[in-house]
Amino acid sequence: MTDPLAPLLELAGVAEAVERSRIACEELRWHEAYRRRWREVRAEAGLRATRASCEIEGVRVPLSLVREVATGGGSDPVVVGALRATVLVERWMPALGISGSAALPPLRQVLARVHTAATAGWLEEPDVGRLRVDEAARDLTGLGPAPVGDELAARIDLLDRTVRTTTVPALVVGAVVHGELLALRPFLAANGLVTRAVARLLLTARGLDPTGSVVAESAWADALNPYLGGAAGFATGTPDGVAAWVRGYGDAVVRGVTEARGVADAVLAGSLG
Numbered sequence: 090m091t092d093p094l095a096p097l098l099e100l101a102g103v104a105e106a107v108e109r110s111r112i113a114c115e116e117l118r119w120h121e122a123y124r125r126r127w128r129e130v131r132a133e134a135g136l137r138a139t140r141a142s143c144e145i146e147g148v149r150v151p152l153s154l155v156r157e158v159a160t161g162g163g164s165d166p167v168v169v170g171a172l173r174a175t176v177l178v179e180r181w182m183p184a185l186g187i188s189g190s191a192a193l194p195p196l197r198q199v200l201a202r203v204h205t206a207a208t209a210g211w212l213e214e215p216d217v218g219r220l221r222v223d224e225a226a227r228d229l230t231g232l233g234p235a236p237v238g239d240e241l242a243a244r245i246d247l248l249d250r251t252v253r254t255t256t257v258p259a260l261v262v263g264a265v266v267h268g269e270l271l272a273l274r275p276f277l278a279a280n281g282l283v284t285r286a287v288a289r290l291l292l293t294a295r296g297l298d299p300t301g302s303v304v305a306e307s308a309w310a311d312a313l314n315p316y317l318g319g320a321a322g323f324a325t326g327t328p329d330g331v332a333a334w335v336r337g338y339g340d341a342v343v344r345g346v347t348e349a350r351g352v353a354d355a356v357l358a359g360s361l362g
Contacts, residue, residue: 094257094265100332106339107258113346114298122353123300127185129356134302134349135175141306142285143171145313146228166211171282173206178290182301191294196249196266197242200275203286207279216277220245226274229281231317232324235274244273252291259297263288264338268323268331285309292342302352305338305345 098104117123122130140155148167157163158172181199183191193199197220205218222238236244248269252262267288274280285306293301309316319337322330355361 092255092257093251094255094261097261097265097331097335098257100328100335102336103261103332106336107260110260110297110339110342111258113343114300114303117298117303117346117349117353118300120350120353122356123185126356127300127302130349130353131179131182131185131301133352133356133361134304135179136172137304137348137352138285138289138306139168139171139175141304141310142282143168144310145285145306145316146171146279146281167282170207170209170211170279171286173209174203174282174286177203177206178286179301181290182293183299185299185301190296193290193294196252197245199287199290200245200270200283203283204276204279207282207286208276212278220275221277224277226276226280227278229271229274229317229320232272232274232321235272241273241275244269245275248273259292259295260339260342261335262295263291263297264335266291267338268320268334271320272324297342300349302349303342303345304348304352305341307348308341308344 098107136152136155136159140150140152143150143155146167148165150165150168154163154165155168155172158165158168163169181191181193194202201218201220208217220241224237226235235241248266252266255262267284270284270287271280276283289301289303289305292298292303292305315337319334323334324330352361
């Protein structure tokens with residue numbers, strides 16, 4: 090059977106992006122903090138990923154507020170939901186040191202559970218965790234039309250089969266799933282939050298970032314227009330648009346490694362905020 094994602098490795102700059110991200114993540118793995126304190130680093134990285142993902146959604150909050158939510162305080166529903174989604178995907182992440190790809194539930198189930206975590210309490214109950222049937226998504230409106238109903242469900246199932254059978258590097262898988270979910274917008278709202286949480290999970294579960302601490306979300310939050318522009322380019326399906334998205338994805342991962350290293354340094358020094 091032909092791997093449908095294999096041709097992407099031949100697109101301009103994609104193989105180089107894969108190699109850059111692989112080297113960066115491998116070098117991060119040997120930081121001293123990951124010997125015994127990787128759980129602390131991963132948890133702190135999750136807080137930062139949550140804050141950055143909320144910022145992309147237009148909810149700008151300090152890291153201190155995300156910490157407050159994590160300890161049972163805070164009341165912003167978007168932040169609370171985003172953190173619940175982060176906690177959920179971290180439960181699915183394999184422990185550091187376990188080799189090979191982690192087995193995950195079917196993609197539709199993963200999406201439903203992450204969306205429920207992210208939106209329960211602020212989105213109308215009939216829309217929580219359920220794919221859109223006939224309504225247009227309320228978010229990411231600049232990415233063109235998105236399918237609904239049976240067509241949407243079929244596209245999600247096709248994406249799931251592709252992820253389960255492909256053998257391309259994890260960076261390409263994560264980039265494709267991320268871009269495709271933004272284009273499809275499976276849910277009425279919170280599609281960006283769900284997509285970024287699931288993409289973070291895939292990069293860890295498929296072995297690119299075994300530490301689970303790369304904060305690519307910060308790169309996207311700091312360059313929101315290029316992030317959305319790249320997603321729009323991917324949605325066109327053109328070779329140039331897809332290649333540019335994957336290259337940008339690799340750049341975000343490398344930038345996320347830099348932030349993860351800073352977190353690891355702070356954990357060792359006992360200087361987290």
